[in-house]
Amino acid sequence: MTDDLLSSDTGGVRTLTLNRPHRRNAIDPGLWAALRGALTEAAHDRAVRALVLTGAGGAFCSGADLTAAGDDHRHPLDKVRDLNDVAVLLHELPVPTVAKVTGAAVGAGWNLALGCDLVVATPESRFSQVFARRGLSPDCGGSWLLPRLAGLQQAKRLALLAETIDAEEARSLGLVTWVVPAEGIDAFVSDLAGRLALGPPVALGQTKALLNEAAGRTLREALASEARAQAVNFATADAPEAYSAFAEKREPRFTGRWHRQPPSEDTP
Incomplete structure (x- = not known):
C-alpha cells in the first residue's frame, strides 16, 4: 500500500x-x-x-x-x-x-x-x-x-x-x-x-455474480446458473446455520465454511 x-x-x-x-x-x-x-x-x-x-x-x-x-x-x-x-x-x-x-x-x-x-x-x-x-x-x-x-x-x-x-x-x-x-x-x-x-459470504458472492451476468443470458441459462449456485451454497455451513438460527429465534452466524453432509445409511 x-x-x-x-x-x-x-x-x-x-x-x-x-x-x-x-x-x-x-x-x-x-x-x-x-x-x-x-x-x-x-x-x-x-x-x-x-x-x-x-x-x-x-x-x-x-x-x-x-x-x-x-x-x-x-x-x-x-x-x-x-x-x-x-x-x-x-x-x-x-x-x-x-x-x-x-x-x-x-x-x-x-x-x-x-x-x-x-x-x-x-x-x-x-x-x-x-x-x-x-x-x-x-x-x-x-x-x-x-x-x-x-x-x-x-x-x-x-x-x-x-x-x-x-x-x-x-x-x-x-x-x-x-x-x-x-x-x-x-x-x-x-x-x-x-x-x-455479516451476510453469508459464499451466497452473497454467488448472488453478485448471477446478477452481474444476467443481462447476457437467456432465462434458461440464468436458471442453470442459479442451480449451480445453489449447489455451491448448500455445500457450505451457512445454509444449515440459517435454518438452525430460524428455529432457535436468533441471528445466524455465517462463516462461508465448506460443509459436507455425512453419507446416509442408504448411500451405496
Missing part, C-alpha cells in the same frame, strides 16, 4: 481510500497500480467480507490524472489496460462493494463508483462523464455500466453531452442507491457495510 491509497479493516469490512486530495483524488499510474494490488489482495483475503471505496478530502475521484508524469515509451493502449484491470477486479470481486461518494465523481472516477455494487452519495455530490470535454470517449467500464444502469438513451445523453448532474438526479437514473446528508454518511455506510459483512 502507498500513501496515495489507504487501507483499513473493521469487522470484516475493508475500506480503501483514494488519498490524493490535492488533486481531488485523480488517479495517476502509481495509484492505478496500488488499486490493482489492493483489489487483488482483497479478493483472496477470506477475512474481507465487504469493501468500501471512498476518497479523502471531500472528493471521491476526479478521474485519471492527465497531468501525471509516466513512462512516455508506453503505448496509450497499455496505459488504458491498467484502468481495465482495476475495472474488472472491482466488478468480479467476490464480496459486496460500496462506493461512498462525497464531492466530485468524474470520468473514470465516476465509473469506479458505478463499478461498485451499491453507491451512497451526499446531496453535495456531483457526477460527470467528462470524457467528451477532453476529446475522449468513456473508459474504466463506463460504456458497459451506464446503459445497463440508466438505459441506453440516458447513457448517451450523459456521455455525449458530458453534463454534470447532482446526486438526486443520479439517484433517479439508478446511478446512486442512496443520498444521505453529509453529516450522516459515515455512520450510514458503516452500518450498511457491516450488515453486508
